[in-house]
Amino acid sequence: VYLELAPLGDLDRALRTGGWFVVVISLLALAFGALLGAWAAKRLLRPVGAMSAGAVRLAEGDLGVRLPPTSDPDLEPLSTAFNDMADAVEQRISRERRFVANVSHELRSPVTAVLGTAELLDNHRADLPPRDAALVSSLVDRARRLSKTLVDLLENGGRTGSHPLQVEAVDVAGIAAALLSERGLEPDV
Numbered sequence: 001v002y003l004e005l006a007p008l009g010d011l012d013r014a015l016r017t018g019g020w021f022v023v024v025i026s027l028l029a030l031a032f033g034a035l036l037g038a039w040a041a042k043r044l045l046r047p048v049g050a051m052s053a054g055a056v057r058l059a060e061g062d063l064g065v066r067l068p069p070t071s072d073p074d075l076e077p078l079s080t081a082f083n084d085m086a087d088a089v090e091q092r093i094s095r096e097r098r099f100v101a102n103v104s105h106e107l108r109s110p111v112t113a114v115l116g117t118a119e120l121l122d123n124h125r126a127d128l129p130p131r132d133a134a135l136v137s138s139l140v141d142r143a144r145r146l147s148k149t150l151v152d153l154l155e156n157g158g159r160t161g162s163h164p165l166q167v168e169a170v171d172v173a174g175i176a177a178a179l180l181s182e183r184g185l186e187p188d189v
Contacts, residue, residue: 047075051082063090104153111150115143131184138182 047070057065066086067079118140125133180187 047072047079051078054082058086058089063093100153104150108150111143111147115147118143134182
């Protein structure tokens, strides 16, 4: 039987030092991996962030926003679809503006003629029977309102989507009562 006894202090120190070395290397690898992962995620998400910002600008009314071409084969179809959608929205809004401007321009002449005739009749209202005079007065008011609406349409025909909608309170009951009164009907109708 051969038996050898040796102190294990050196081996214990070597294993402890090796253990700490493995811990330090693991922490460094973890930090490096986290930095590399953050950089890669940021690089991969940058085009998605640009698309998101473009969508927000388009929703706010910037119809000229387009996404730059990307070399990423996964994001290229999305970028192309976004740009096609932005083109379609811009063309549609442009067509609607032209339509509103054309319609309001074409209606302006006949409405001006109706308003002129109504005002001519209004100037001779004293010569008319009371019921006819009231109808002429109503006609003048409505023709003026229609003319003002057409002017508003002409002015708003070139506006962009960035202008806020103007809300105005309307007294519906008062309008109904006035119409009933003009027609000579009972307000209880």
